[in-house]
Amino acid sequence: RRILLVNGPNLNLLGTREPDIYGRETLADVEALAARTAAEFDMEVRPVQSNHEGVLIDAIHAAREDCHAIVINPGGLTHTSVVLRDALTGVALPIAEVHLSNVHAREPFRHRSYVSPIADFVIAGCGAQGYAFAVRRLATLLAG
């Protein structure tokens, strides 16, 4: 089984971008952690990161063909994007929403997520480890 791992805008800067908020792990570290965790359950990860909304949407559509679940950190698009939400709803796969930071403890504009209402679960504030938790939980859901 395969999980699409989507990281949205600015997450390519992980490790150097506001490390006090987002941690010191790089995007490559996060993707490797997700892949290692998936391997424990005989699953694999297809990572995609883009700063372009349309690229993310195309990747989500493509997942319909050959992925069984999606882990997504939509970055700032979390708080703005109807089209990203519609893409996720459209493919009808289990969705895990992950945020490195605890968005609820931050600015009010980060408290609203267009994705949370259509996600199976949400993990925020666990740093890079949140991606591993998400993969684990999806493994449980897919096995059930």
Ligand code: DQA
């Ligand atoms: C984020 C939180 C968002 O508010 C922010 O725009 C990001 C990263 C997180 O992982 O904590 O880019 O999704």
